Amino acid sequence: MKKYDIAVIGGGPGGYVAAIKAAQLGAKTVLIEKHKIGGVCLNYGCIPTKTMLRTAKLYEDIQNASHFGIDIDTNTTIKIDWDKLMARKNQVVNQLVGGIGTLLKHNGVDVIKGHADVVVQGKIEVNNEVLTYKHLIIATGSRTFMPHIKGLEEAYSNGTVIDSTGAIHLKEKPDRIVILGGGVVAIEFATLFNALGSDVTLLQRSDEILKFFRL
Numbered sequence: 752m753k754k755y756d757i758a759v760i761g762g763g764p765g766g767y768v769a770a771i772k773a774a775q776l777g778a779k780t781v782l783i784e785k786h787k788i789g790g791v792c793l794n795y796g797c798i799p800t801k802t803m804l805r806t807a808k809l810y811e812d813i814q815n816a817s818h819f820g821i822d823i824d825t826n827t828t829i830k831i832d833w834d835k836l837m838a839r840k841n842q843v844v845n846q847l848v849g850g851i852g853t854l855l856k857h858n859g860v861d862v863i864k865g866h867a868d869v870v871v872q873g874k875i876e877v878n879n880e881v882l883t884y885k886h887l888i889i890a891t892g893s894r895t896f897m898p899h900i901k902g903l904e905e906a907y908s909n910g911t912v913i914d915s916t917g918a919i920h921l922k923e924k925p926d927r928i929v930i931l932g933g934g935v936v937a938i939e940f941a942t943l944f945n946a947l948g949s950d951v952t953l954l955q956r957s958d959e960i961l962k963f964f965r966l
């Protein structure tokens with residue numbers, strides 16, 4: 752049975768940073784991740800959206816090139832190549848996720864791929880093996896909030912409705928998209944798809960978007 756000073760469950764920004772720091776400070780550390788190192792931020796959140804937004808910004812800038820003193824022949828067709836956009840997004844994500852893997856390795860963190868269950872205080876079961884820890888850091892992240900709207904669960908199950916993870920995996924650029932919510936993630940996707948030329952409708956129950964920014 753392997754023994755650790757610190758076990759970290761979850762390989763997102765919360766977990767991998769804690770694991771690297773713990774190892775740097777001399778603790779024998781294990782990080783357990785059931786899906787992908789990097790968590791939501793690297794794989795489905797911050798990084799893929801910013802990579803896609805970079806394309807969207809460039810697309811907008813090219814369309815407005817004359818404002819910047821660049822004349823583009825009016826016969827030139829400028830269009831989004833969705834497959835290439837997605838391929839670049841995947842390449843950036845893979846590169847950064849790979850970088851985190853290297854950092855963990857170089858700092859001596861043991862990484863286990865599997866679903867961690869705390870069976871009893873001090874013991875974790877993962878992949879049918881048990882390891883022990885003195886201290887545990889739970890960094891298991893969050894889930895998409897599903898509002899209580901009739902038919903929503905069903906529509907989500909059959910793929911008519913997607914969440915933010917679905918949005919960065921779309922097979923093609925949507926002609927029209929309805930976005931539910933007015934928080935940062937909703938506004939980020941509204942900005943993205945609008946800049947890419949989709950017809951975007953944002954549904955927000957209160958009278959203002961991005962309420963948090965008022966605080």
Ligand SMILES: Cc1cc2nc3c(=O)[nH]c(=O)nc-3n(C[C@H](O)[C@H](O)[C@H](O)COP(=O)(O)OP(=O)(O)OC[C@H]3O[C@@H](n4cnc5c(N)ncnc54)[C@H](O)[C@@H]3O)c2cc1C
Pocket residue numbers: 760761762763764765766783784785786787788789790791792793795796797798800865866867868890891892893915936
């Ligand atoms: C579209 C989008 C854009 C975003 N953009 C930004 C941004 O620009 N800037 C910013 O600061 N934040 C952004 N965020 C938020 C950011 O992604 C989260 O704040 C961040 O990922 C939280 O990190 P975390 O480590 O707490 O959790 P997560 O990243 O969710 O990681 C948790 C990990 O735990 C793993 N896990 C869960 N249970 C177990 C288990 N039992 N055993 C093993 N592993 C387990 C999961 O597989 C997951 O990999 C964005 C989010 C989204 C959705």
